[in-house]
Amino acid sequence: MDSEQIKGAAQDMADKAKDAAKETWNSGRDKVVDLKDQAASTAKDVTRQTVDAGQAYYEDGVQALGRQVGSSPLSSILVAGMFGAVIGWMCRGRADENSRRSWR
CATH class of the missing domain: 1.20.5 (Single alpha-helices involved in coiled-coils or other helix-helix interfaces)
Structure with missing residues (x-):
């Protein structure tokens, strides 16, 4: 090749x-x-x-x-109100903690 x-x-x-x-x-x-x-x-x-x-x-x-x-509509209204109160308390508690931290 x-x-x-x-x-x-x-x-x-x-x-x-x-x-x-x-x-x-x-x-x-x-x-x-x-x-x-x-x-x-x-x-x-x-x-x-x-x-x-x-x-x-x-x-x-x-x-x-x-x-x-x-x-049971009355019980339902009471339970919803309690949930609203707890959520409001939790949000308010967080706001208070934040305001306390800002003063320190």
Whole structure:
């Protein structure tokens, strides 16, 4: 074999290796894109299911609370007032602590 034949054979092998590498790269890229699309689709489905379940739980809670308030409205008003008083006391307590710290 002379040097031209060797160069030609080496070039042919290099071209084949280059084509195989491109094909492998493209195949891998396509698989990654497909997996990404599947993951996005699955995430959307799970999100939809979670939102639907959350809405169902919320509606059930609202109905249960409505039944409780309907069965004993006076107790419900007293409990709501107590929660408001506790929250007000907690906020006022924090404001007093902040004002004391600013004077120190």
